[in-house]
Amino acid sequence: MDRLEETLVALRQIMRATDLSGRSLARETGLSTSQLLAMQALKSGDEMTAGAIAKEVNLSQATISSLIDKLEGRGLVMRERGSTDKRKVYVVLTHAGEELLSQAPTALQDRFSEKFEELEDWEQGMIAAAMGRVASMMGASNIDAAPVLHTGAIDKTPV
Structure with missing residues (x-):
């Protein structure tokens, strides 16, 4: 096999590994990779706003907002107003979210x-x-x- 073929095979292997991993994760948890990463960021225990999550996982605020909506719809996270500053809204893992995260590959x-x-x-x-x-x-x-x-x-x- 020449270098071009080796390179194309390696690219294809990377693409397939990414696809197969995402499918496996979805099958086992119902989560996308980005949803899992957002939930893992919340696992740190620190109070996190959507903006802080976006910064932590290097996704846009709009993307994170959409992810949070979906996770909240599944009962895996919830939004809570800050106790000291009511203008801030924090995202926290629910018990169901913690349980799912503990079992995720x-x-x-x-x-x-x-x-x-x-x-x-x-x-x-x-x-x-x-x-x-x-x-x-x-x-x-x-x-x-x-x-x-x-x-x-x-x-x-x-x-």
Whole structure:
């Protein structure tokens, strides 16, 4: 196999791994990867507004608001007014949300993050540069994409 074929196979493997992981997560929990990441951010126990969650998981405020609406509709999170500042609305995990989160498998993104952090700084830089170059070669540099390993729309619950 030549280098082009090796590269295309590796790209396809990454795409398939992302898709399969998302499908598995949806099958086991009914959550998308981005919903799981938002819930994991809430697990820290700190009071978090939608804006704080958006910043934590690197998604837009609009996307997080949509995710929270869906999670709230399923009874996994709830919104509460602040006790000291009634203008602030915090998002908190419900008991059902905590239970689901405790049983959820580790997201592909979390597994990747752990392995990536173990790499030397130069290796991380090399991978980031190579992936940026690949995105550019595919004409994808200007496509808006969140730093989430998930296929399809970020704020949609997979079926």
